[in-house]
Each structure stands twice: as C-alpha cells, then as structure tokens.
Amino acid sequence: MQIPDLWLVQKAKNGDTAAFGALLTRHSRRVYNLLLRLTGNAALAEDLTQETFLTAYQRLSDWRGVGQLSTWLCGIAVKHHLTARRKTHFTEPLDALELSADSTSDPLERYTEREAILALDSAIAALPDSCREVFVLVRLQEMRYREVADLLGIPLGTVQSRLARATMLLQNSLSPLPQQGAKRHAL
C-alpha cells in the first residue's frame, strides 16, 4: 500500500525533499519510458526526465490532487520534449510518404509473439516524430484525442490522421515485402 501522491506533494511543497524523492522514485520510470519512446534517444530522455522533475518541483502547487499525478508529470515531459524538438528545427516530409495498407492483412501473424514485440518496438522507434508522438500518447499512454491535441497544439483531426498514418506505417514496416504502390518505412 502506498502513501498517496497528494500527501507527498503536500510535504514536498513544504520543502521536504525526501517526500519529493519518494515521488521521483515512484514516477520516474513512467516518465523516462515515455520520453524514451518520444525521443528514441536514451541520453536525451534522461536529460528531459531530469528537467521534467525539476520543473514539477517548482510547480507542485499547480497540481491540486485532481487527476493522476503521473498524467500531470507526463504532460510536463511532453512539453519538454516538444521544446527540445523545436530546437532541432525538425522538419519532416510526411506528405511525401505514399501509404496504402490492406486493413485485413496482419503482418504480425508471421512472427512469434516475442519476435512481434521486438519488431514492433523497433518499428515504433522508426516512425516519423510527429506520428510517433501521437501514437505513443494515444496508444501507449492511453490519452484521449482531445488531450493529445491540446498537449501538442494541433487540431483534433490532425491527431486522428497522424494516428491512422502511424498505424499504416507500422503495418507496412512489419510486412515481409513492400506492398505495391507503397514505400516501405525503414525499420
């Protein structure tokens, strides 16, 4: 049984760094794994995890116990990720990708479960940044479309289209051969 986040936040707000340490221990794994998925870079994910918790410590009073603390932390993490990404002058010829996929075929059926998990892990990491962000937040973090749209500052329809595109790219990536008329996305 855990002491609730609300209590630890209260103590941390009063300068109890041991309480904040307990929150760090409790939530750093989720935040780090989210950032690792978003960035695909372990060193950057580590730096951003640290920045996320330092920001959270400064803004603890913004979290009043409504909603999960981990969700709030993940929101801060995503914002740090977006800031870092903007600094790299990210551009992506997403529209140039021609995609088509047979919705009835399932390339994952070719693999054993262990192989499928490993292949999927690599394929997600190889997605274009904008698709990977939406895919990770919606499918892995199980956030609502509206929350993702607000967090990324994009229209709701763009969330849906990027998610559909990410799914199609994964399907193409995991297929044994490039399908006719479609560019295979590199694993």
Next chain:
Amino acid sequence: MPFEKNLRRLIKKLPEHDVPSGLQARTLAQLTEPDQLQKVGFDMKLILIPALTLSMMGALGGLFVLRSNNQQISLLPFPGKIARTQTGPVTLHFVDASGQAVPQARVTLWGYEKPEKPGEAPPALVIGSPNRVEALSDAQGDVTVTNGHLSYFSATAAALPLHASGEITVSEGEQVVTLTEHPEHTITGRFVDTQGKPLMGLKPELYVVDSQTTQGLMTDPQGHFIAWIVPGNEYRISLSAPGYRPFVRDHIRVEKGQKLELDTITLQAQ
C-alpha cells in the same frame, strides 16, 4: 486477427526500460526551493473528492481525516497506518548531495502491524525484531531490505553531518535516498515521563501555522524526535498520548541556517 487489434494487444507487452542509475540522485541534488512556498488553503471539493475516492477504494483504512482548522480545511496524514506490499528485495542506495555513495550510514528501519481489514482499528507500531531493524550501509552505500514489514527508514552518515528519513516506496528494486545536511532547519526534542524515563513510539504533531498543514513525527527509543522544517515559518508541536496530559508548544520559529533543540519535555500523568 486484424492488425490493429493485434497491435493494441502487443503494445501492452512492449518492454519498459529501467531508469538510468544516478538519475534520481542527480535530480534531487539540483533541487532548489520552489519559487514560492504556497500557503495551503484548499477548496472543500478539491480535498473531498480525492480523499473520499481514496477512502471508498478501501485501501487506506482511515489514512486521512478532514478537520476544520480556523475555518480552513487541512489534510492530516497519519503515518504508520499503512503496511506496504513488498514483492521482492528492496535496496536502499544512500548517496550524498553530489550523488556519491555513502558507506557506513547508520540506518534504522521500522514498520507497523498490518490491519486485518481496511477500516479496522489502526495498526500499532511494533518495536523490536522483526519490525525494527538496525543496519549499516555497505561500501556501495546499499542496505538491502527483505523484510516486507519494514516501511520506514531513518539514516545518519557515520562521519558526516548528513541525515535522511522517509518511506520505502518501491515494491522491489532500488530506491535512492539522498542524505542531506543534518544541522540545518530542524526542530528536535525529547519526551520523558515524570521518572525521567524516555517515552518511545509517541507521535507528536508538527503544525505549520503558515500553511495550516500538519506533519506526523515519532519518538525513538531514547524519546527523541526530529522534524525537518522550512526556515522562517511558525510551527506548533503538540502531543496527545493516552495516560498523559496533552502537550502543546506554540510560536516556534527557526531562522535560516538554525537548528532548534527544545528542552526535555516531561509529560505529566493524567
């Protein structure tokens, strides 16, 4: 199975990565005080909703009570009423503010009896084996805990004025504990009875007047208690213990860089 359905199933099985070692210690070492320590005045609904939700989950067994304090609502934690679930060995890794391991730290671990059912009478602190254990951190600064009844620790470095105390929060694996400078920003005291006998296991409360919050404390076998506090605030220490007259000490202030040691407090029998 259609691809998307299979995809959603496999996503839940994707591997998770461990947090790089030292990340937590480095983060804690970089903490600076929040821009502004907030005065805590809660809206009723902000407290009631999560507190009632938690209570309804039955998991906390009376962890919180809501009490009116000068017409404001304070959330009062009762440490020690929770028995955590440990699923494997837990290694407490003690480091200093720079992230260096601290060997030979003197560590006290303790726990509480688990309640039979949530909502029943609160569990009692059990002093003595196996619910209170003394240990020294090894050359890597580690202490491994295999006893699932132990939930809290306090640690003091052997040669340095460093200290930490807190809760074991992981079910298994590593928890990094940063030892910080002991002498600053503490209130310490000692409770004895009229015979001069130290009173251990008492639970004084530290009330932070400025933020209207309360922190639970506990006396050790010598009757000592210690509170880590934020300087510049006003505090009150109170104690209600069965068989003794209530004790209250008001208007306690500790300025930055100071350590306040209260005189020995003799509790009068009721």
